[in-house]
Amino acid sequence: MSRPEHVAPPEIYYDESESRKYSQNSRIIDIQSQMAERAYELLSLSDDKEGLLILDIGCGSGISGDVLSDHGHQWIGCDISKDMLNVSVEREVVGDVMLRDMGQGFPFRAGSFDAAISISAIQWLCNAEKSHHNPRKRLLVFFQSLFQILTRGGKAVLQFYPESSAQIEMITAAALRCGFTGGLLVDYPNSSKAKKYFLVLFTGSTGSQSMPKAKGVDSNSIEDGGQTQVKYLVNS
Amino acid sequence: MACTKKQCVGRGFPLKLEANEIAQLSQPFNYEFVKNIFPKLDWNGIQLVAKQLNVVLPEQGSVEDEEFVKTLFNLLCNLKVINGSLTCPSCNRVYPIEVGIPNMLLKEEEIYQDIQRMADKEKEAQEEESDEEEDSDEEMEE
Numbered sequence A: 001m002s003r004p005e006h007v008a009p010p011e012i013y014y015d016e017s018e019s020r021k022y023s024q025n026s027r028i029i030d031i032q033s034q035m036a037e038r039a040y041e042l043l044s045l046s047d048d049k050e051g052l053l054i055l056d057i058g059c060g061s062g063i064s065g066d067v068l069s070d071h072g073h074q075w076i077g078c079d080i081s082k083d084m085l086n087v088s089v090e091r092e093v094v095g096d097v098m099l100r101d102m103g104q105g106f107p108f109r110a111g112s113f114d115a116a117i118s119i120s121a122i123q124w125l126c127n128a129e130k131s132h133h134n135p136r137k138r139l140l141v142f143f144q145s146l147f148q149i150l151t152r153g154g155k156a157v158l159q160f161y162p163e164s165s166a167q168i169e170m171i172t173a174a175a176l177r178c179g180f181t182g183g184l185l186v187d188y189p190n191s192s193k194a195k196k197y198f199l200v201l202f203t204g205s206t207g208s209q210s211m212p213k214a215k216g217v218d219s220n221s222i223e224d225g226g227q228t229q230v231k232y233l234v235n236s
Numbered sequence B: 001m002a003c004t005k006k007q008c009v010g011r012g013f014p015l016k017l018e019a020n021e022i023a024q025l026s027q028p029f030n031y032e033f034v035k036n037i038f039p040k041l042d043w044n045g046i047q048l049v050a051k052q053l054n055v056v057l058p059e060q061g062s063v064e065d066e067e068f069v070k071t072l073f074n075l076l077c078n079l080k081v082i083n084g085s086l087t088c089p090s091c092n093r094v095y096p097i098e099v100g101i102p103n104m105l106l107k108e109e110e111i112y113q114d115i116q117r118m119a120d121k122e123k124e125a126q127e128e129e130s131d132e133e134e135d136s137d138e139e140m141e142e
Helices: A016-024 A026-042 A063-070 A082-090 A122-126 A135-149 A165-177 A219-225 B031-040 B043-052 B066-078 B108-141
Strands: A053-057 A074-079 A096-099 A113-119 A150-160 A181-187 A196-202 A230-232 B016-024 B079-087 B094-098
Touching (some): A026 A113, A026 A150, A026 A196, A053 A063, A063 A113, A074 A082, A082 A096, A122 A135, A122 A165, A135 A150, A165 A181, A165 A196, B016 B043, B043 B066
Parallel strands (some): A074 A096, A113 A150
Antiparallel strands (some): A150 A196, A181 A230
């Protein structure tokens, strides 16, 4: 299957029919909510914390937002596809959604959000969809703005589908440059199907925050292959 | 949620809300959320929005006051602007709200305008600085 990023820009790719498919295909819904559930888990918010304000980046039809609502939090979502957001309105999601290109930053006051999640969205930033797009610059604007709108001690868990290790490098380097600490976590690194990348970011220092553990990691294989599944960002 | 925290990036806050159609939602009251969000709110912005939506808010409030907390929750979470607009107080750019979705997309030339404007400002600031330096030079001569 070809990658949607190669087919068309997100606001074109996720048109009415594609958006509808997203909201009706139970397999897609399952995968999306599972990943959102996992992303929420990775935020490792303590159970007694309720009623936080969470940003959902690339919220689409609001499947991931439903997970946040189920945990008793308020959320605001943004997406570049009008058709996707229309589906979210039809689905009567609890959160608020708005049309916005994440590569242009976020129109919120500093320190507004307690946390942020993103499911299968930020790899789009690596593409230059328009002649005036510069992926590196858009990534920087994105992470800078994200850093600003999170509270100090805030966290962001961004699940994405990297196309290459160069993309991973490009994304993590941009996050680091904007002041984030944290790292890349890979669930089920040995399965081509279940393998999932999560960028886990903190606005504070790593000293007080610890990285969560990856799932489906066979400890023997780590020793054999000499690979780590959780990579920390190192400030050079 | 009322759009009080939306900001026209680097170009002014708060956005002025214009509401043509409002929906009353019925989310269950969440005290923890109000308690959590209250210190982060821009009170001036909230007052303006409340006025636009005909919600009566006291000048000062406390999270201990049950009635106040409930009014605030209703304003933040259960009043949704279906049709209206958000206007930047600084550049008068209008962001339309349709079917409850604010359109905050910037056009290509607006992104550049932003950068251009920042560049202009820096230039101005530098010129002012150099002007001041000249002034002080003159003073010293006197």
